[in-house]
Structure formats: C-alpha cells, structure tokens
Amino acid sequence: MQIILNGQAQPLDTGLSLQDFILSLGLENKRYAVELNQSIVPRSRYLETPLADGDQIEIIHAVGGG
Amino acid sequence: MSAPLVIAGHTFESRLMVGTGKYKDLAQTQAAISASGAQIVTFALRRMNIGQEENQPNLLDFISPQTYTLLPNTAGCYTAEDAVRTCQIARELLDGHNFVKLEILGDTKTLFPNIVETLKAAERLVHDAFEVLVYTTDDPITAKQLEEIGCCAIMPLAAPIGSGLGIQNRYSLRFIIENARVPVIVDAGVGTASDAAIAMELGCDGVLMNTAIAEAKDPILMARAMGLAIEAGRHAYLAGRMPKRPYASASSTTEGYFF
Numbered sequence: 001m002q003i004i005l006n007g008q009a010q011p012l013d014t015g016l017s018l019q020d021f022i023l024s025l026g027l028e029n030k031r032y033a034v035e036l037n038q039s040i041v042p043r044s045r046y047l048e049t050p051l052a053d054g055d056q057i058e059i060i061h062a063v064g065g066g
Numbered sequence: 067m068s069a070p071l072v073i074a075g076h077t078f079e080s081r082l083m084v085g086t087g088k089y090k091d092l093a094q095t096q097a098a099i100s101a102s103g104a105q106i107v108t109f110a111l112r113r114m115n116i117g118q119e120e121n122q123p124n125l126l127d128f129i130s131p132q133t134y135t136l137l138p139n140t141a142g143c144y145t146a147e148d149a150v151r152t153c154q155i156a157r158e159l160l161d162g163h164n165f166v167k168l169e170i171l172g173d174t175k176t177l178f179p180n181i182v183e184t185l186k187a188a189e190r191l192v193h194d195a196f197e198v199l200v201y202t203t204d205d206p207i208t209a210k211q212l213e214e215i216g217c218c219a220i221m222p223l224a225a226p227i228g229s230g231l232g233i234q235n236r237y238s239l240r241f242i243i244e245n246a247r248v249p250v251i252v253d254a255g256v257g258t259a260s261d262a263a264i265a266m267e268l269g270c271d272g273v274l275m276n277t278a279i280a281e282a283k284d285p286i287l288m289a290r291a292m293g294l295a296i297e298a299g300r301h302a303y304l305a306g307r308m309p310k311r312p313y314a315s316a317s318s319t320t321e322g323y324f325f
Contacts, residue, residue: 005116006113006114006115006116007113025116027114030114030124031124031126031159032114032159033111033155033156033158033159034158035151035155038151040154040155040158042158043158058113059113059114059116060111060112060113060114060155060159061111061112061114061124061125061126061159062109062110062111062124062125062126062138062159063086063109063110063111063112063125064085064086064087064088064089064095064109064110064125065085065086065087065108065109065110065139065141065276066084066085066086066087066088066108066139066141066227066228066274066275066276066277066280
C-alpha cells in the first residue's frame with residue numbers, strides 16, 4: 001500500500017500502526033505533532049492508530065518564525 | 067518598579083516579545099533571545115524534513131519551554147481554517163498549551179492581515195479555549211471587535227512585517243490603547259531601539275519583534291538594545307513626559323545675575 005507523508009507518496013507495509021511507522025523514521029526524543037488525514041492524533045493514541053492505504057500523514061515541528 | 071505585564075492571567079516582567087526567524091543558526095537565536103531579556107518567544111510550525119533532520123537539533127532544544135513562554139504562531143496562513151488547524155497542531159506539540167499568536171495574512175507583498183478571516187478564526191479559537199494574541203491592522207474598530215470576541219491581547223502592526231519602518235500611525239495606536247481593556251502589543255514594523263521606545267511611550271503594553279534583531283549586524287547587541295529601549299519607553303510613559311512648548315524655557319534660573 002501507499003501513504004502520503006508530508007506531501008510525498010511512499011510505499012508502506014500493511015498492518016502497521018502509526019506508532020510502528022514513527023519508530024521506523026527514527027524520531028525518538030524529537031518534539032513533533034502528527035496529523036492523520038487532517039485530524040490531530042494525540043501522542044497517546046499512536047499505538048492504537050492503524051494506517052491504511054492512501055492515508056495522509058503530516059509530521060510537524062517548531063521552526064524559527066516571528 | 068512598574069507593574070508586570072499580565073496576559074490572560076500569565077505574568078511577565080519583560081514587555082519585549084521576540085521571534086525566532088532569520089537568525090544565522092540556533093545558537094545565535096538562543097544568544098540573542100537571552101540578551102533581549104524577553105520571556106515570550108514566538109515560533110512557526112512547518113513540516114519536518116523526514117530523512118534529513120533526524121540528527122539536526124530542533125528550535126525547542128535551544129528555546130526551552132521550561133525557560134520561556136512559547137507562543138506558536140500561524141504565520142503563513144491565509145485562511146481561518148489553516149490558522150485554526152495550525153493552532154491545534156501547536157497545542158498537541160506543546161502538550162495542551164493554549165497560548166497562540168493568530169496571524170492570518172491577506173497579501174504576500176504587504177503581509178497585511180486578512181481581517182475577515184482573522185475575526186472568523188479568533189471566534190473559533192476562543193470558543194476552543196485558546197488564549198489568542200492577535201495580529202491585526204492599526205484600525206481601532208477591528209481591535210475592539212477582536213477584544214470583544216475574547217482575544218487576550220491585541221497586536222496591531224506599526225508598519226509591514228519585516229519592513230523596519232517604525233511606528234507609522236501613532237494616533238491610531240493611541241486610539242487602540244485608550245479603548246482597550248486587554249494588553250496592546252505592537253507586532254511588526256519596529257526597525258531599531260528608538261521605534262520600540264516610541265511604541266512604549268505611546269502606552270503600548272509591549273512590543274513583539276523579530277527582524278529588527280535578527281537582521282541587525284550584531285543581533286545580540288541589538289537584542290540588548292531592544293530590551294533597554296522597551297524598559298526606557300515604559301518608564302517614560304509611566305513618568306509622564308513634559309509638555310511641548312514652541313519656545314525655549316531656560317533651565318538655569320534667571321534671578322541673581324551678576325553680569
């Protein structure tokens with residue numbers, strides 16, 4: 001199956017949770033927030049959030065700005 | 067000592083708020099902010115560059131949420147929908163933090179705010195328990211409407227964002243300040259320390275700036291200058307300036323001349 005991460009399509013194995021996927025990106029100890037199909041997924045729910053074909057994931061962090 | 071600044075029940079000793087954009091690197095950002103004495107620090111939200119940034123330090127490693135009151139902004143948003151979404155992401159990122167800077171742009175050239183979208187977003191955010199500090203024009207009527215919606219601070223521009231043109235319309239700012247029951251913070255347009263002092267002498271409760279510090283030749287020294295200017299301007303406002311008069315008035319006594 002395929003998901004869209006931060007606007008880029010990429011293949012992904014089926015049956016993974018959002019938690020599995022984020023771990024695979026090596027983002028431990030980073031500060032970020034995640035949206036799945038334009039809805040916030042609270043950190044506490046990554047484990048129980050399954051990913052499906054066509055899902056749009058946004059991983060957002062803080063950057064400089066005024 | 068003057069009373070502290072209180073925004074939505076949060077108390078601040080410093081009346082300077084600073085942004086984190088346009089610095090050479092994060093170490094310079096950190097040093098400048100520290101030199102400014104600011105306690106409220108604003109930042110933006112963007113996509114993480116997955117595959118490139120895993121080992122890069124993040125802004126929040128340098129600007130600690132334990133040290134500073136963070137003020138996520140909605141910079142770059144042109145619609146109420148995008149701005150509300152950005153604030154919700156900020157709240158998740160900062161573990162339930164509700165303090166946000168609402169900024170909805172209307173035009174890429176002037177970066178003036180889109181007031182219709184700003185009013186819509188402000189209503190939705192206030193309803194959703196956000197504490198909204200709102201970027202707006204220097205129009206007193208709009209400022210009052212935003213206050214009535216429940217925004218906790220009104221942030222009129224002094225000049226276009228990043229222009230460094232200084233305070234362009236003192237009378238409008240005065241009207242806003244006179245009518246406001248929430249803090250009025252000049253957001254945008256300050257170019258140098260005297261601009262910040264003028265804003266404070268007019269009676270503004272604070273000033274938010276980014277480019278004036280970050281684009282100075284020596285940002286850390288300018289940050290210090292801005293901190294002092296804000297303090298000087300505030301004291302001058304509280305002290306109450308002398309009246310202006312058209313002709314001279316001798317400072318040395320005119321009695322006891324021996325010549």
